[in-house]
Amino acid sequence: MPFYHTLGKIPQKRHTQFEKTDGSGGLYYEQLFGTIGFDGMSSLLYHIHRPTMVRDVLESVDVTPKVAVEKNILSRKLIGFSVQPTNDYLESRVPLLVNKDLIFGLAAPQQSLTDYFYKNADSDELLFIHRGSGKLRTLFGTIPFQYGDYLVIPRGTIYQINFDTADNRLLYVESHSPIYTPKRYRNQFGQLLEHSPYCERDFVRPTDLETHDETGDFLIKIKKQGALHSLVFASHPFDVVGWDGYNYPYGFSMFNFEPITGRVHQPPPVHQTFQTDSFVVCSFVPRLFDYHPKAIPAPYNHSNIDSDEVIYYVDGDFMSRNDIAQGHITLHPGGIPHGPAPGAMERSIGKKETQEYAVMVDTFRPLMLTEQALQIDDGTYYKSWLDPS
Numbered sequence: 525m526p527f528y529h530t531l532g533k534i535p536q537k538r539h540t541q542f543e544k545t546d547g548s549g550g551l552y553y554e555q556l557f558g559t560i561g562f563d564g565m566s567s568l569l570y571h572i573h574r575p576t577m578v579r580d581v582l583e584s585v586d587v588t589p590k591v592a593v594e595k596n597i598l599s600r601k602l603i604g605f606s607v608q609p610t611n612d613y614l615e616s617r618v619p620l621l622v623n624k625d626l627i628f629g630l631a632a633p634q635q636s637l638t639d640y641f642y643k644n645a646d647s648d649e650l651l652f653i654h655r656g657s658g659k660l661r662t663l664f665g666t667i668p669f670q671y672g673d674y675l676v677i678p679r680g681t682i683y684q685i686n687f688d689t690a691d692n693r694l695l696y697v698e699s700h701s702p703i704y705t706p707k708r709y710r711n712q713f714g715q716l717l718e719h720s721p722y723c724e725r726d727f728v729r730p731t732d733l734e735t736h737d738e739t740g741d742f743l744i745k746i747k748k749q750g751a752l753h754s755l756v757f758a759s760h761p762f763d764v765v766g767w768d769g770y771n772y773p774y775g776f777s778m779f780n781f782e783p784i785t786g787r788v789h790q791p792p793p794v795h796q797t798f799q800t801d802s803f804v805v806c807s808f809v810p811r812l813f814d815y816h817p818k819a820i821p822a823p824y825n826h827s828n829i830d831s832d833e834v835i836y837y838v839d840g841d842f843m844s845r846n847d848i849a850q851g852h853i854t855l856h857p858g859g860i861p862h863g864p865a866p867g868a869m870e871r872s873i874g875k876k877e878t879q880e881y882a883v884m885v886d887t888f889r890p891l892m893l894t895e896q897a898l899q900i901d902d903g904t905y906y907k908s909w910l911d912p913s
Contacts, residue, residue: 526565526704526705526710526714526770527714527715527724527770528768528769528770529729529730529768529769529770529772530766530767530768530769531664531665531730531731531733531766531767531768532570532733532735532764532765532766532767533545533570533765533766534568534570534766534767534768535570538554538568539554542554542570544572546737552570552571552572552765553570553571553572553573553574553575554568554569554570554571555568555569555570555571555575556568557569557678557680557767557769557771558771559678559679559702559771560702564702564771565702565769565770565771566769566770566771567664567767567768567769567770567771567772568767568768568769569663569664569764569766569767570764570765570766570767571759571763571764571765572735572737572759572763572765573737573739573758573759573760573763574759575759575761575763577757577758577759578755578756578757578758579741579756579757579758580741580755580756581753581754581755581756582743582754582755582756583753583754584751584752584753584754585751585752586750586751587747587750587751587752588750588751589619589622589627589894590894590895590896591622591892591893591894591895592893592894592895592897592898593892593893593897593898594892595890595892596855596857596890596891596892596893597857597859597860598857598906599854599855599856599857599860599862599905599906599908600854600855600893600897600901600902600905600906601852601853601854601855601901601902601905601908602620602852602853602854602855602897602900602901602902603851603852603900603901603902604630604836604851604852604853604900605693605850605851606899606900607630607631607632607896607900608632609632609633609634609690609692610631610632610633610634611633611634611635612633612635612637613631613633613635613636613637613642613685614637614642614745614752616631616632616633616634617629617630617631617696618630618631618896619894619896620853620893620894620896620897620900621834621855621891621892621893621894621897622891622892622894623887623889623890623891623892624700624889625699625700625701625800625801625802625803625887625888625889626647626697626698626699626700626800626802626803626885626887627647627696627697627698628695628696628697628834628885628891629695629696629697630693630694630695630696630851630853631692631693631694631696632692632693632694633685633687633692633694634690634692635687635690636658636684636685636686636687637683637684637685637686638684638686639743640743640744640745640754641682641683641684641742641743641744641745641761642682642683642684642744642745642746642747643680643681643682643683643744643745643746643747644677644679644680644681644698644746644747645679645680645746645747645748646679646698646700646747646748646749646750647679647698647699647700647747648676648677648678648679648698648699648701648702648703648800649675649676649677649679649696649697649698649699650674650675650676650677650696650697650699650703650798650805651674651675651677651694651695651696652673652674652675652694652695652696652778652836652883653669653670653671653672653673653674653675653692653693653694654671654693654694654695654838654850654851655671655691655692655693656670656671656687656688656689656691656692656693656694657669657670657671657687657688657689658685658686658687658688658692659685659686660675660677660683660685660773660775661683661684661685661686661734661762662677662681662682662683662684662730662762662773663681663682663683663761663762663763663764664681664730664733664764664767664772664773665729665730665731665732665733665734666730666731666732666733666734667728667729667730667731667773667774667775668728668775669775672777672778672779672838672881673728673775673776673777673778674775674776674777674778674797674798675773675774675775676703676773676774676775676776676798677773678702678703678771678772678773679702681772681773682744682761682762683773693851695836695883697805697885699800699802699803700802701800701801701802702800703798703799703800703805704798704799704800705720705797705798705799706796706797706798706799706804707799709721721781721782721783721784721794721797722776722780722781722782722797726776726777726780727774727775727776728774728775728776728777729772729774730772730773730774733764733765733766733767734762735762735763735764735765736760736762736763737760737763738759738760738763739758739759739760740758740759740760741756741757741758742756742757742758742759742760742761743755743756744756744757744761776797778807778809778838778881778883779809781795781797781807781809783795783809783810783811783812785811785812785813785814785815786814787814787815787816787819788814788816788819789814789819789820789821789822789823789824790814792806792884792886793806795807795808795809795884802887802888802889803831803885803886803887803888804885804886805883805884805885806883806884806885806886807881807882807883807884808835808842808880808881808882808883808884809880809881810840810877810878810879810880810881811877811878812876812877813872813875813876813877813878819873820869820872820873821843821872821873821875821878822843822844822864822868822869822871822872823844823863823864824863825861825862825863825864826861826862826863827860827861828856828857828858828859828860828861828862829858829859830858830888831858831886831887831888832855832856832857832858832886832887832889832890832891833854833855833856833862833884833885833886834853834854834855834856834884834885834886834887834891835853835854835856835882835883835884836851836852836853836882836883836884836885837849837850837851837852837853837854837880837881837882838850838881838882838883839880839881840878840879840880840881841878841879841880842880842882843868843871843872843875843878843880844863844864844865844868844872845864845865845868846865846866846867846868846908847908854905855891855893857890857891858890862909863909865908865909866908866909866910866911866912
């Protein structure tokens with residue numbers, strides 16, 4: 525997150541003695557939580573106990589996605605709500621589309637993550653909440669979430685997640701490069717510019733810092749190099765008394781994205797919400813259509829030469845497609861053109877607005893399909909541009 529935040533108590537100057545104030549004596553333990561060596565964004569956290577106390581190492585489980593189609597040229601439609609609910613938060617994750625830069629998947633967890641803590645040491649995580657509400661609990665504090673929210677969780681963040689009910693549907697993306705707001709939205713100081721579709725007020729930063737002064741056996745499952753390692757630590761991971769910096773989890777609601785419109789159809793970058801070195805994330809939200817007297821609101825046919833395009837359909841009537849419902853995922857691979865479904869261009873003429881909601885991920889490297897993706901592939905979507913006979 526490219527702006528400063530702080531919670532709890534911190535010393536006046538970094539890297540200096542910070543004495544405990546509870547009468548126990550001794551010093552708090554400082555931890556630098558940074559990215560890209562010492563060159564990226566970072567935060568400084570102050571722990572009651574050393575954050576390094578590993579008591580035991582248990583099992584390691586390979587969770588590498590099983591690729592079924594390595595070289596894909598077919599446009600595909602995946603029926604996302606066919607992913608079955610599962611109790612455990614991590615076990616509910618179903619990877620669908622992968623490359624060396626990311627994992628794109630769905631999850632339908634029925635229970636909160638409370639029996640252990642989780643840390644993804646491989647990737648930043650982007651969660652999109654399609655169904656459900658609750659709280660993301662982290663060593664940085666708590667972030668409430670509900671339908672339509674994105675949660676950005678930097679790699680290395682230890683967290684638990686509490687759901688209010690058993691009916692939860694999540695889209696998740698694991699990114700091997702950091703997730704940022706688009707550079708063109710920010711000035712040289714990192715402040716969001718006036719033409720940005722959102723501003724700093726729209727972000728939900730952590731509050732309600734939990735500070736647990738507890739020792740014992742605390743299980744943390746850590747994802748590293750495609751394996752899930754179970755480690756037992758000797759102190760509660762949420763023992764931070766204060767922190768400050770620029771690297772921390774945050775929330776953002778799709779409903780706070782302000783659409784950019786024009787006289788004629790605007791290209792997908794106007795919907796961009798996040799960026800990485802290897803893909804972008806866009807939010808399609810309700811907006812006025814183009815207002816040129818001869819405008820065609822439906823998108824023009826375009827060739828995917830440099831990227832694969834994935835769209836996750838959230839809600840509303842997606843005007844450029846036929847036979848699309850909530851939870852569907854379309855994959856338009858690089859190498860072939862795609863565009864509005866038959867009849868969609870004609871239907872759009874004269875329309876004044878759309879009420880669609882969708883999340884789009886455009887990757888700069890081709891995506892591979894997992895075995896789980898083929899299980900929910902409708903198998904016929906690539907023929908959907910043929911004129912009805």
